[in-house]
Amino acid sequence: MTVSFGGRASSVRFEGVTKAFGEVVAVNAISFVVEAGSLATLLGPSGCGKTTTLRLVAGLELATAGRILIGDDDVTGLPATRRDVSMVFQSYALFPHMTVIENVAYGFVVSGTPKAEAHAKAELGLELVGLKGYGPRLPSELSGGQQQRVAVARALVLEPQVLLFDEPLSNLDAKLRRRVREEIRDIQQSLGLTVVYVTHDQEEALAVSDKVIVMRNAEIAQEGKPRELYEQPADRFVADFIGDANMVSADILSVDGTHARVSIGGVEVQVPSRGLPVGPVQTAIRPESVLLDTQGGEGLAGTVLKTAYLGKHMEYTVDSPVGELFVVDERVHAPLAPGTGVTIRFGDRIALVVG
Amino acid sequence: MNGLGIGRYVLGWQLVGLAGFLLLPWYAVEDGFWGFGWLFDGYPFDPDYAPAIVLLLQGAKPWLWPIAGFLLLPALALGRPSTERFTQNVLLLVGGLGVAYILGQGFTVGLRGWNAGFLEAWYGPLGDRQFGMGYGALLAGTGLFFLFTLGCAARGAVNGDGFVVGSIGLIVMVVALFIFFPVARILISALQTNEGLFSLAALLDKLLTGKIWGLDCVYSHRACGVAWNSLALAVAVGAGTTLLGLAFALVVTRTGFPAKRLFRGLTVLPIITPPFVIGLALILLFGQSGAITQFLEAAFGIPASRWLYGFSGVWLAQMLAFTPIAFLVLIGVVEGVSPSVEEAAQTLRADAWTTLRTVSLPLMRPGLANAFLLGFIESMADFGNPMVLGGNFNVLSTEIFFAIVGAQYDQGRASVLALVLLFFTLLAFYAQRRWLGRKSYTSVTGKGDAGIAVPLPGRFATLIFGVTIPWAVMTAVLYATILFGGFVNLWGLDHTLTLRHYIDAFGITVGDHGWVWSGGAWNSFFTTIAISAISAPLTAAIGLLTAYLLVRQRFLGKQAFEFGTMLSFAIPGTVIGVSYVLAFNVPPLELTGTGIILVISFVFRNMPVGVRAGIASMSQLDSSLDEASLTLGASSWQTIRRVVLPLMRPAILAALVYSFVRAMTAISAVIFLVSAEYDMATAYILGRVENNDYGLSIAYSSVLIVIMFVAILLLQLLVGERRLGRRSAAKLEIGGQPA
């Protein structure tokens, strides 16, 4: 039996959407597009408006201003019931008084599908998430990960135009998290679903997304492909939020097309110029791009202040002429003791910060 | 998905309205709401039973014509999309104006033609008249009203959710009609002279008399004004019940006292006992021929006195009756004070007494205020005990009763007294809200909050036991008296055992034509059961619906909505009773003397209880469950039916039984509304008490108490014990994620 879900995936478009709760502006005039069949994550610190944005897509909140389009339809004024959008909640929100199959069939039953047909379709959904045969159980008789997959199946079987996830993995332990997020990504890609996904875990966002939308204080700080955000952060907020970064002042010495020669405290490196002119600049240096050497040679002189052993790598805090640097070093077999003098050089994971 | 427009709902409500206009008797039929004799008695041409259309065709009641127009016009909106401005306006205008017109004509044309003199002067005598509205008018009005709410929804109110807008409208409408309108009628009536003219002087004249505000008792032996009597009594009862309730709560939660369960058991008693039964039992014990009085006289030569009849007796009776209510409120609050907070205080070197004084008691502040308010209002509204024990000590509730029912029949005076009563309770309600601000809820977290409550400091514990144990014993003796008293021939004089009173009340004889319910109590007994059984589901439904709107929906004016629905909690039953007599005695809403008015009074008296129960249990349901259902395409009505209601089953059951029991025991509003045909048990018993027929009264009361006790036990069995204990708190929480 072939399973075909997701034939109706549609794009989501926000045009200057604002949502205010009385005085509080939770989302402030944001615009973005999520292409049909792609997965976009909303990423940002707590309280920045991610959940509100997601609920605006679902119709659980109605926008104070602006336009929301799903596919070509303007859905700005439509409440949740009338939108073709399903959502997977952080708490899963499985109905505790219904069995697994009843939960998954719920959307069909309330729209008037005969029960037998509804259950047959629900059965397919369960199969898709690998829970065939779990139908008669109650949600309380499942493990956390299984409950999560029931919630996904319940949202999926309706073949919504858009599928929403609000921090779906935050109730799972670290191991399970990795597995389930891969499963979600697999299903999304194989069915070609449009998914909007909220998380505040940047690693999760980078791992699963076609597009990441970073939010800050009710606004969009930057959006783009995971690699773009990591390698070309728009400002220090994004640089710092996506992976760790050392923000260091530097000087652009010369620009040659797309590349620039930059002097960081006298050490010269070559990085993408991002259209910046010669002169002072801020750089975001990834911790794995600060290279420590005890053998001397070219570079900045520094001193190790703190060390921490994290199993697969070492973390150091190093004092240097350009300020304190946070360093990740994979050479765990030869750790440096605090007080050790080192020579600092820089790798290529350095971005010039535009904003 | 669910993209249906509102077209079929418009058609549906239009048909309902037309059915009312074309098919059913427009005016109230004589033999009551449930009497269907009219169907075979001249319908549809007899003017008493005719539908509006027949009346009009017969040439009568020409002012009903426009209603036909209002009912037909919505057809203009049929088949048009609800997003169109035109559709919205048609619905809003036709519905709104239609309802306003129906009400307006009802109030302007009454039993004697024009209701207001100036209309008569302008248009000349009408030469026609009309009675109270009946099924027809009800349906037509309902249809038009919901067309109006559909219009609001189409305009985008509450996200365009027709069901929610309709529900809000419904509740606003019925609360306005059955709480605000009657109370407003009191105000109007207070402003009227006995001749029906409006005058502020009349009000002031009635308001500012020594009988209400006199302070003679301060400096002489004469009685004070009733307002001061009521106020003093209510404050004393509020304070007393709060302190005593707190003492009981502390014993149950903070000591190892072995009979805790018994104490908890005592809390059911006031719910299942009509309050004045306590007064009655006190007479049997401490009255002039009471058992204890006689014993004291015989053993110690202490002469019998009349101390029981007056302030002290009423106070004692109300204390006994309402302390358990305070206890119920406070036990939750005392349990809500987290032991870990107290442990924290102790690790900061506070001793047990200091901890209690500086941490625990302040945290209980909302509970204390709540308990005081409840005691205060219950005392103000209590009618039975002052009636039975008051003697020369008059309070507002009894004065109101005599003004309405007594020989004086002075509506204006009753209204003024009711306003004073209302003023006091609203003042207390307002003061409590001000004092607490909005943070009135103690939160018992779902987290397994470990820790052991601090035991009570020694001397304090002794004091508390010294008060609570004798009190509990006394309560037990009272109830024993009630149960036993019904089997005694003539209490105080002849203590031979007899079934006489039970036979008088509940006798069944076999006559020529089979069984005869010959006992005097049967009539009121069956009425009570029936009225209570009808009002319970209505109360639960309207209470839970209101709770749903308050907890789960956001809409304009929600604060006012909440205040309005909670306000009826602060309106004493006595006031409701008077106001219903004033408001529903004449057309357009002619309800006095029917069973409906009793049902309605119970529904709105007990509604706040349903609302509170609903709010409590709904707040424990994670709102993402509703939202999940909505995003899966269910409408809000489907969500309520399939998700919310099934998960709230225990709360529903509790609300049902509670409103049933409250209806069985109520007296203060009921006493104004009973009629020969619809007599209620409590009113009947009180009547017997006035005739000094204590035996029958006590017997009847025992039967009621036992029945309700059984009802509550059944509930407990059905729902299982739902104690809000620290340990079980987590279990109560039904989150989206099963534990």
Ligand SMILES: Nc1ncnc2c1ncn2[C@@H]1O[C@H](COP(=O)(O)OP(=O)(O)OP(=O)(O)O)[C@@H](O)[C@H]1O
């Ligand atoms: N119903 C509401 N009423 C008032 N303010 C609200 C409401 N819902 C959200 N807010 C406010 O809007 C802002 C954004 O909230 P939102 O829930 O979208 O944050 P978030 O990005 O999802 O945060 P988190 O990662 O902590 O879940 C917050 O400041 C919040 O306090």
Ligand SMILES: [Mg+2]
């Ligand atoms: Mg959130």
